[in-house]
Amino acid sequence: MAEISISLPQGDKKNFPVGIVAHEALKELVSNKVRKNTIAVRLNGELRDLSTVIQQDTELEPVSSDTSEGLVILRHSTAHVMALAVLELFGYEVQVAIGPATDDGFYYDFDRGEPFSSEDFEKIEAKMTEIAAARVPFVMKRVSKAKAISVFKEKNQAYKLELIADIEDEEVNLYQLGDFVDLCRGPHLPDTGWLKGFKLLRLAGAYWRGDENRQMLQRLYGTSFFDAKELKSYLYNLEEAKKRDHRKLGKDLELFTIQDQVGPGLILWQPKGALLRKNIEDFWKAEHYKHDYELLYTPHIARRDMWKTSGHLDFYGENMFSPMDIDDVSYQLKPMNCPFHIAIYQTRKRSYREFPIRWCELGTVYRYEKTGALHGLMRVRGFTQDDAHIFCRPDHLAEEIFNILELNLNILKAFGFEDYDIYLSTRPEKYVGSDEHWQQATEALKSALEKKGLAYELDPGEGVFYGPKIDIKIKDVLGRSWQCSTIQVDFNLPERFDISYTGADGNEHQPIMIHRALMGSLERFFGVLIEHYAGAFPVWLAPVQARILNITDAQLDYTEEVYRALRKLGVRVEKDDRNEKLNYKIREAQVQKVPYMLILGDKEVESKTVTVRLRNGDNLPAMSVEEFVDIIRKESEILN
RNA sequence: GCCCACGUAACUCAGUAGGUAGAGUACUUCCUUGGUAAGGAAGAAGUCACCGGUUCGAAUCCGGUCGUGGGCUCCA
Numbered sequence: 001m002a003e004i005s006i007s008l009p010q011g012d013k014k015n016f017p018v019g020i021v022a023h024e025a026l027k028e029l030v031s032n033k034v035r036k037n038t039i040a041v042r043l044n045g046e047l048r049d050l051s052t053v054i055q056q057d058t059e060l061e062p063v064s065s066d067t068s069e070g071l072v073i074l075r076h077s078t079a080h081v082m083a084l085a086v087l088e089l090f091g092y093e094v095q096v097a098i099g100p101a102t103d104d105g106f107y108y109d110f111d112r113g114e115p116f117s118s119e120d121f122e123k124i125e126a127k128m129t130e131i132a133a134a135r136v137p138f139v140m141k142r143v144s145k146a147k148a149i150s151v152f153k154e155k156n157q158a159y160k161l162e163l164i165a166d167i168e169d170e171e172v173n174l175y176q177l178g179d180f181v182d183l184c185r186g187p188h189l190p191d192t193g194w195l196k197g198f199k200l201l202r203l204a205g206a207y208w209r210g211d212e213n214r215q216m217l218q219r220l221y222g223t224s225f226f227d228a229k230e231l232k233s234y235l236y237n238l239e240e241a242k243k244r245d246h247r248k249l250g251k252d253l254e255l256f257t258i259q260d261q262v263g264p265g266l267i268l269w270q271p272k273g274a275l276l277r278k279n280i281e282d283f284w285k286a287e288h289y290k291h292d293y294e295l296l297y298t299p300h301i302a303r304r305d306m307w308k309t310s311g312h313l314d315f316y317g318e319n320m321f322s323p324m325d326i327d328d329v330s331y332q333l334k335p336m337n338c339p340f341h342i343a344i345y346q347t348r349k350r351s352y353r354e355f356p357i358r359w360c361e362l363g364t365v366y367r368y369e370k371t372g373a374l375h376g377l378m379r380v381r382g383f384t385q386d387d388a389h390i391f392c393r394p395d396h397l398a399e400e401i402f403n404i405l406e407l408n409l410n411i412l413k414a415f416g417f418e419d420y421d422i423y424l425s426t427r428p429e430k431y432v433g434s435d436e437h438w439q440q441a442t443e444a445l446k447s448a449l450e451k452k453g454l455a456y457e458l459d460p461g462e463g464v465f466y467g468p469k470i471d472i473k474i475k476d477v478l479g480r481s482w483q484c485s486t487i488q489v490d491f492n493l494p495e496r497f498d499i500s501y502t503g504a505d506g507n508e509h510q511p512i513m514i515h516r517a518l519m520g521s522l523e524r525f526f527g528v529l530i531e532h533y534a535g536a537f538p539v540w541l542a543p544v545q546a547r548i549l550n551i552t553d554a555q556l557d558y559t560e561e562v563y564r565a566l567r568k569l570g571v572r573v574e575k576d577d578r579n580e581k582l583n584y585k586i587r588e589a590q591v592q593k594v595p596y597m598l599i600l601g602d603k604e605v606e607s608k609t610v611t612v613r614l615r616n617g618d619n620l621p622a623m624s625v626e627e628f629v630d631i632i633r634k635e636s637e638i639l640n
Numbered sequence: 641g642c643c644c645a646c647g648u649a650a651c652u653c654a655g656u657a658g659g660u661a662g663a664g665u666a667c668u669u670c671c672u673u674g675g676u677a678a679g680g681a682a683g684a685a686g687u688c689a690c691c692g693g694u695u696c697g698a699a700u701c702c703g704g705u706c707g708u709g710g711g712c713u714c715c716a
Contacts, residue, residue: 115643372643599676
């Protein structure tokens with residue numbers, strides 16, 4: 001009988017008869033201990049089932065359940081188990097669409113006349129538990145497309161037929177699990193006995209193939225682990241994440257509010273949130289001053305004609321609010337600040353000698369968002385951009401972008417964000433400007449990124465209509481990423497507004513414009529900050545840096561004295577001089593996440609000191625007011 | 641915008657055989673003056689999101705509107 005050689009990545013090698021099944025070969029190749037945790041294999045680099053038949057010399061690597069690949073396989077298989085449960089419970093006439101693994105679980109899309117309910121969740125989970133206990137095998141068959149089509153025609157699974165039609169290979173894989181046959185690339189677990197900890201999490205609508213013009217399907221989300229304990233800890237972490245939800249903390253800490261009577265997606269900054277925003281803005285302005293930016297202020301509305309000139313009505317119209325009629329002239333709420341900055345540019349003739357002109361503005365813009373897209377501070381209809389526009393010559397471009405990146409990363413660092421994902425987006429389908437301009441701008445962005453030594457991902461076709469862009473997504477402490485910074489080159493607006501400058505040659509030239517926002521939207525950035533710090537802001541940002549707690553009414557005079565002294569020295573301080581017990585006051589200050597509590601009893605009055613309790617429960621020795629102010633000042637130093 | 645769920649005092653939530661609303665916290669007043677995470681008592685507080693319908697009668701059933709949540713789509 002013919003033999004083949006199967007080797008492990010580390011070099012061990014053995015001969016086997018042709019047609020040996022992978023898991024049989026593993027018996028000879030690896031220890032029982034390793035084999036026990038093996039759920040799939042990698043054959044010449046490709047993930048395959050443990051039941052794969054091997055026909056030729058190959059390199060084989062066991063895939064263990066404790067790898068991230070193993071987890072993906074488990075979740076994908078769990079999606080199939082859920083589909084089987086749904087079909088068993090609700091009938092095989094239910095249409096199944098797609099069911100992949102996601103970053104933290106899996107989903108499967110179904111098309112069924114009736115909606116699923118939360119009681120259905122329990123039934124489905126119970127059925128899945130049954131299936132898991134029965135250790136149902138996943139059986140893979142490689143069949144011709146024609147065969148697959150006839151199978152799904154017979155089962156009346158239209159979505160699968162559509163999927164097959166788009167597959168180019170002549171053969172496809174069918175996976176059979178009980179009576180459920182699915183079109184699937186695989187690989188899968190050997191059997192359902194591996195399912196030890198899974199849970200259905202939520203139900204949501206999802207368009208077939210993400211197209212809002214097509215059928216809305218019901219998507220069931222769930223997650224799955226090899227160990228029930230891991231599931232439990234995942235669910236616990238979900239609860240913890242909920243605790244730092246900016247919407248909850250925003251309410252508890254009285255930072256911001258969104259109210260029906262005002263309207264959805266419109267943010268009201270409460271005193272504490274406003275103070276925090278002021279701290280952000282002061283810092284932002286100081287940094288921009290250092291980097292030779294000048295500050296602008298512009299209005300919230302402008303004549304509709306200006307938005308025609310800018311091209312926004314054509315290219316951004318669906319995101320703009322309806323026009324308003326003022327004395328028979330049509331006006332629009334601004335969705336962007338750029339045209340106003342151009343208007344300021346136009347106030348006089350410009351020379352290349354003033355370049356680069358760097359104008360920044362904390363500009364509030366209004367954009368129409370579909371109601372379903374709104375989300376706390378993260379997605380709103382009115383928000384303030386930390387915007388800037390730079391007017392320069394083409395030869396300035398690369399350096400300006402480099403400088404922006406530097407300022408950008410510095411500012412983000414001050415807020416504790418040092419992990420990013422960077423994307424370079426190129427020309428979209430709908431665009432203006434010449435191909436040459438696009439290429440020139442894209443090159444400039446690329447070279448700046450490379451000079452700064454930043455790794456980035458190319459995002460083809462995702463640029464804005466007027467130019468290519470760099471987007472920076474920051475990662476918070478929980479590893480979630482948030483789109484904030486954006487740097488966009490624009491060859492278009494200068495042309496539309498026909499702005500120019502006098503060059504060294506005495507002729508008129510068209511400047512290039514760079515749009516950029518670092519924090520993006522103050523609202524969103526605030527939301528990210530709240531979640532990042534779980535509401536326990538660093539001293540330089542905290543709206544209240546210290547709260548004075550007197551022990552009894554006997555210290556009221558001294559409380560007032562300390563309070564006044566600290567205010568005078570610029571410390572953001574509150575006093576809690578209510579007739580309550582110390583424990584009670586400490587608890588409240590703690591819940592409000594105030595960094596420092598200053599406790600004043602008879603001892604402190606006597607020695608003219610304050611006793612400092614930290615947010616973490618520790619105490620500092622008694623000190624004078626001046627000594628405490630030094631601590632606050634030291635802790636408030638940011639960026640060198 | 642679309643799918644599903646939800647919308648009860650300032651907050652968190654009870655309130656399913658449909659019979660004109662409850663708790664805890666917060667708030668106000670009083671007692672208490674107590675050193676490191678909730679002292680005690682009393683009181684005030686709700687058009688049960690809004691509009692309409694079914695019913696002798698609706699927070700509870702039905703329809704619509706608005707809003708919120710989880711997704712899809714989209715994005716700062």
